[in-house]
Amino acid sequence: MVTRPMPDPKILIEHLTLHYSDGTESLNDINLAIPANAITVLFGPAGGGKSSLLRCINRLNDLADVKTLSGRILLDGENILDPKTDIIALRRKVGMVFARPVVLPLTIRGNLTYGLELAGERRRSRLDEAVERSLKQAALWDEVKDRLDDPASALSGGQQQRLCLARVLALQPEVILLDEPTSGLDPISTGKVEAALQELKKNYTIVLVPHSVQQAARTADYAAFFLQGKLIEYAPGQEIFTNPKDKRTEDYVMGRFG
Amino acid sequence: MRKRIPLLRNRHLVQRLGFSLLTLMAALTVLPIIGVVLFIIKEGLPAISWEFLTAMPREGMRAGGILPAIVGTLYLTLGTAIFSVPLGVAAAIYLAEYAPENRLTRLIRIAIINLAGIPSVVYGLFGLGLFVLFLRFGTSILSASLTLSIMTLPVIISAAEEALRAVPQAFRTVSISLGATRWQTIRRIVLPQAMPGIITGIILGLERAAGETAPILFTGAAFFLPRLPHTPFDATMALPYHLFVISTQVPEMPFQIQYGTALVLIVFVLSMNLIATIIRSRARARRQW
Numbered sequence A: 001m002v003t004r005p006m007p008d009p010k011i012l013i014e015h016l017t018l019h020y021s022d023g024t025e026s027l028n029d030i031n032l033a034i035p036a037n038a039i040t041v042l043f044g045p046a047g048g049g050k051s052s053l054l055r056c057i058n059r060l061n062d063l064a065d066v067k068t069l070s071g072r073i074l075l076d077g078e079n080i081l082d083p084k085t086d087i088i089a090l091r092r093k094v095g096m097v098f099a100r101p102v103v104l105p106l107t108i109r110g111n112l113t114y115g116l117e118l119a120g121e122r123r124r125s126r127l128d129e130a131v132e133r134s135l136k137q138a139a140l141w142d143e144v145k146d147r148l149d150d151p152a153s154a155l156s157g158g159q160q161q162r163l164c165l166a167r168v169l170a171l172q173p174e175v176i177l178l179d180e181p182t183s184g185l186d187p188i189s190t191g192k193v194e195a196a197l198q199e200l201k202k203n204y205t206i207v208l209v210p211h212s213v214q215q216a217a218r219t220a221d222y223a224a225f226f227l228q229g230k231l232i233e234y235a236p237g238q239e240i241f242t243n244p245k246d247k248r249t250e251d252y253v254m255g256r257f258g
Numbered sequence B: 001m002r003k004r005i006p007l008l009r010n011r012h013l014v015q016r017l018g019f020s021l022l023t024l025m026a027a028l029t030v031l032p033i034i035g036v037v038l039f040i041i042k043e044g045l046p047a048i049s050w051e052f053l054t055a056m057p058r059e060g061m062r063a064g065g066i067l068p069a070i071v072g073t074l075y076l077t078l079g080t081a082i083f084s085v086p087l088g089v090a091a092a093i094y095l096a097e098y099a100p101e102n103r104l105t106r107l108i109r110i111a112i113i114n115l116a117g118i119p120s121v122v123y124g125l126f127g128l129g130l131f132v133l134f135l136r137f138g139t140s141i142l143s144a145s146l147t148l149s150i151m152t153l154p155v156i157i158s159a160a161e162e163a164l165r166a167v168p169q170a171f172r173t174v175s176i177s178l179g180a181t182r183w184q185t186i187r188r189i190v191l192p193q194a195m196p197g198i199i200t201g202i203i204l205g206l207e208r209a210a211g212e213t214a215p216i217l218f219t220g221a222a223f224f225l226p227r228l229p230h231t232p233f234d235a236t237m238a239l240p241y242h243l244f245v246i247s248t249q250v251p252e253m254p255f256q257i258q259y260g261t262a263l264v265l266i267v268f269v270l271s272m273n274l275i276a277t278i279i280r281s282r283a284r285a286r287r288q289w
Helices: A050-057 A087-093 A108-118 A124-137 A157-170 A187-200 A213-219 A237-242 A247-253 B005-047 B050-054 B067-098 B103-117 B120-134 B141-165 B169-177 B182-211 B239-248 B255-286
Strands: A011-020 A026-034 A039-043 A066-075 A094-097 A175-179 A205-209 A222-227 A230-236
Touching (some): A026 A050, A039 A050, A050 A094, A050 A175, A050 A205, A124 A157, A157 A187, A222 A247, B067 B182, B103 B141, B169 B182
Parallel strands (some): A039 A205, A094 A175
Antiparallel strands (some): A011 A026, A011 A066, A222 A230
């Protein structure tokens, strides 16, 4: 496996091993350094452990039936798998966008202010500010600014997914995890989401599980290839898609399996 | 060689016959309900008057109104709600949202299912033993309400748990990923979404409590009281028990008053049912998932 030394990664994953009780996905001794201000793509065939890894980074796996979990995930040098970690604070710092756009059964505005209100923000001006900023960042402001108090479920699928992204951004996180965020979207909506991500990476650490190799190649600054719970190859995007070192990575990128 | 065509025709015939039979069966289940309601309306309506609804009974309940029975049933339903709703909803939240799958929760579930199967007269005896005698609440609205509450609990718990479980899991995952605690997720997302289902369950449970006779027989119902109850420790008249009394215990009882009382009871219960139906259909129209 190719690993590069990386000075000061935002997230450093060390010897991470994970097994679910039902034996579905698993991760075996993953070592990965994720830099700030870049899009790091985790790709590979289904069941490779990409989503499981994402769900470790904001401790969403706490909700799942995990049998074994060992290793460390350092976020700014702090091990977030430590039982003493403030999970609520962690989840505000590490946001997640899911494959299926799930808007909460609230208004558009309600979806965006939900996390902030839970964090104790009551000032209307701050909330309004966050609504506008996050919608602009997710390239949705112009489409919804006149109907912020409509139910969020009235939006189209593509709009809902951008709302989900905006909802994460409203909390001003440091890391954004995206699990196949465009799998259900048409090419135009997908383009909008990808463009938003390129803009966002200037200020955020982005970890993306893409829904296709093509999307991986389009968006990746760094790319990690996962196969059956193992990290096969990790390299800058241009390298891994044009000149993969590992035969299995090459076969997958070339479309010989998957 | 066999003839095939009659066989084919035969198959269609069987299908149509079966279909008609099923339709007939479905229609038959509705008939008794309509029949009962229409009969009671026909017989009872002439008895209904302002006096009947608002006056005390006179002449050994053979004349006058049934106000104390109406008020009593209202009190008992309200009392039952006070005890069974918080307990039932809390239990449902625990079972649907927090309980791990282990021996204890399995035991709780089995207990709830069995609670629903116990004959109502047994609840009455239990209430007599525990509330009336042991806790010394006497034959009172309090004892009767508590007894009805125990009977109503399984209905409310099951309906509320089902309504909570019907809320998509994804809402919970998303809410928690945004930094909500479990309780914040339940209070702000899950409960509001499950509320119509929970309210429907509550009303259906209370409706059953309002119409029951056996559980209040030994615990709170009075044969005849010349005045309305003043405190929860007073006994009370109640519609179902009053109906039983005037139908079997009082000689030379005018039929009209019996059917009038039955009509009031059935309208009371069916209107609760109607409210539940309206809440359910409105919520379904507004639901976003």
